[in-house]
Amino acid sequence: MHDHSVHVQCGDCPIRHRxxxxxxxxxxxxxxxxxxxxxxxxxxxTIIWSGDRMEFVGSVVSGIASLTQTMEDGRRQMVGLLLPSDFVGRPGRPTAAFDVTATTDLVMCCFRKKPFEEMMSTTPHIAQRLLEMMLDELDAAREWMLLLGRKTAREKIASLISIIARRDAALHLRTKTGALAVDLPLTREEMADYxxxxxxxxxxxxxALKKDGVISLEGNRHVRIPDMDRLMEEAGDDSDGGMLV
Incomplete structure (x- = not known):
């Protein structure tokens, strides 16, 4: 663990509302x-190795982590991204199901697991919110399956940008339609790998997306999206019925 101290007051927490x-x-x-x-x-x-005993649960405050599964022959499959406000760990389960690795420098707000499980049984606000988050995570997992499966290369890139842009908008309480701008936290090499x-x-x-006016770039990371509905169409998603993570 990188051990410089981190201090965040709950009132100033950037993920407090999510x-x-x-x-x-x-x-x-x-x-x-x-x-x-x-x-x-x-x-x-590595934050957690698959099969390790979990002594904590918590939320990503800043940065991005990847969820990966290692197969018997050593091949690794990325099965999802953890973005700010996403929850890590499962109350009631003793061990981790996936490897969790910091993709960028990352800060986590952690709770000691046993006391947190005890609080869940006495604090409905926590139990209700965690259920909502688990259902959101299920939707995100289904979206990720679609992203890695049937989509074309162009649709995959558009989908990944749209997932990150929508989550960033939700985190900063901005609308998820119309024009958006976001700093991509992943390098192109990481996008290719994932x-x-x-x-x-x-x-x-x-x-190609830039040439067609779907996105514009400032440097390698800052992406402007003139019309989120257009990006969603390029991603192969129905902008009216698609999942908004």
Whole structure:
């Protein structure tokens, strides 16, 4: 663990309105404070190995992590991304189901697992919010399956950009339609790795989306999206019925 100290007050927390504590009252937050601590991880560092005993649960405060599964022959499959406010760990389950690795430098708000499980049984606000988050995660997993499966390379790139842009908009309480701008937290190499594409294909498809006016770029990371509905169409998603993570 990268051990420089991290201090975030609940009132100043950037994920407060989307985290597991979003509905907690002042007295409930005080109880959570007693079992809470922060951990920071460097890009590339493993947060949890699959099968490890989980001593904590918590939320990503800043940064991005990847969920991966290693097969018997050593091949690794990326099965999802954890973005700010996403929850890590499962109350009631002793071990981790996936490897969790910091893709970027990352900060987590952690709760000691056993006290958190006890609080769940006495604090409906936490149990209700966690259920909502698990259902959102199920929708995200289904969207990820579609992204990695039947979509074309162009649709995959558009989908990944739209997932990150919509989550960023939700985190900052902005509308998820119309024009949006977002800083992509992933390099093109990481996008290629996660999507099962070559680096050349990723670069070519990003250039094509830019040429067609679907996105514009400032540097390599800052993406402007003139019309979110257009991007969703390019992603192969129904903008009226598609999942908004």
């Amino acid at each position: 985290a597991v504590c979003a509905r907690c009252e002042t007295d409930e937050l005080s109880k959570l404070e007693q079992i809470k601590y922060y951990r920071s991880f460097q890009a590339g560092q 999507l099962g594409l070559t680096l050349e294909t990723v670069s070519r498809q990003i250039s």
